[in-house]
Amino acid sequence: MNTDNKAPERSSSPSPSRSRRRRRRTILISAAMALLGVTMLASCSGCSLSDLRSAAMREPFPATDDAAIAKLHDPEALRADLDHFHALQLEATPDIEKHTRLDHATATLERLKASIDRPLDRRSFSAIVDQLAASYGAGHIYTLTPAADWNAWAAGGGRVPSYRFVDDGSTLSIRPRDGVAPLPEGSTLVSFAGIDAGELRTRVRAAVSAETEAFLQQNFPGTAPIALWGMGLEAPYDIVLRDSTGAIVEIKDAGIPAQRKRRPLERIAEDKAAVGQDAGDQGSATGKPETDPWSFRWVGDASGEDIGLLTWDSMRSGTEAAWAKELDRVFAELESRKARGLIVDIRANGGGNSQNGALLLESVSDNPYRGASGKLWKRSKPYDAFMEASFEWWARILPWRSFMGIGDLELGEARWFGKDVPPSNDPDIKRRFGGPVALLVGPGTFSSANMTADMAKSYKMALVVGRPTGAPVNSIGECGYAQLPNSGLIVSFCTAYFLGAAGDPEHGGPVEPDILVPDDDGGARAIEVAIKALRERNATPRQDARSTSFRHRFDQGLCSTRQAPSGSHGPNRPVMDPSPR
Missing domain, CATH: 1.20.5 (Single alpha-helices involved in coiled-coils or other helix-helix interfaces)
Structure with missing residues (x-):
């Protein structure tokens, strides 16, 4: 209302069309x-x-405060979060009904919703969301452990069991950690914390996102402490065993201090305050500085240590330049020592950026190849929102969708990229080592590492040794992340389907090794087999190192792999990869 009874003065604002222009x-x-x-x-x-x-890049989600940790959420709000999780998968994943156990997941959703009969905090609810995520039967669909809640518990004296949990496919057993007294010889687990061993095994398995039984068993030890935490169990833990004579043995386990976890999707910092060392089967990151996920040493047998062993545990995004530099160093050392072979161990490699794997393979083989026979990529609102939230302001104003190769995709559209592109070589990556090469694989070889093993096997770029990998060669990936609207838990979703290097849509299994080592436990056994195999090849290295280093070519932007569809098979972000539990 104009109290002066005067017409308000007009502003000289531009027309709407001029303003938009x-x-x-x-x-x-x-x-x-x-x-x-x-x-x-x-x-x-x-x-x-x-x-x-x-x-x-930046961390896309805000930190969790103490009030959110302590809050109890109404059952209706939690059921709505479960519905949101399911809708997220349906919206983002291409052909989800073909590549997941969608019917089972839908039934699990209704069962879990019906089970919520009281208010829950995030700790308890995360255990329920874990079950829903695992029900899809896809390793890239999972929940990130609420690190703030875990860290508050750890800071308050929370303790995890002093024993590792092992699922051999039929029974649950426990093994003492280093420094813990051994269990009675021949003993079997009867119950843990008042839960029958068989029931506990079933409950933990239901929380592991996996596509293969071997991958599930591989991740069982890391999932168990988190599952126990989600169940609300606390130390001391009552353990009941039956020894070889049938007598009952009872142990009261005081546990060991829980280790701090990195915040979900916390960006890896360069300073000394950064965290990121893997905490083994606690499934967390400790407060130690970040280190490169690779190491190199010389191995051999009675005839001498003349074979290089490169252990490579992660292809995580953000390590590309350092990896190229490490390969420069390794191949220079192989040449100077006149190495008679190279073993690359990716048995514990959970993936990251598949271009890192392509750089390695093209460095040891001249064989034409392709990273995948196609990538069915889908654009969705959740994926757009995640990527927008992950960029700093100055990157968001750039045409980032075009940079990623999906600039002309409409919302909801899925399109094949690199479909049936013939195998070829990248002319900018030159072979650096002419001797025989073995690639060690196993159930822990996942995501982009699985893709690397698939390339090596399909195009005979290296001898593949060990056990079958942890994922099918044809599978969904390229993760995005979202927060559930009420609880604030962070969950993953898939945006792409990858057709394996050989291009066989009927190949539903993992990468099978050229030389199977069924008793390999991730230790020295597979290395010994690989050394013997390389010796039998009796090849003399053909050194043809080029003057242009990997680092130089990487800095010039020439190390992209044309054969592999754009992006990485695993999470497309410069942060520590949170392993699917």
């Missing part, structure tokens, strides 16, 4: 300036494209 011009100019700034930064500072990508 002006805003569009402003955005384009800002984007151009940002792109110019990025280019200048790259040229002046000597940083690589990977460094710039890492700088462009």
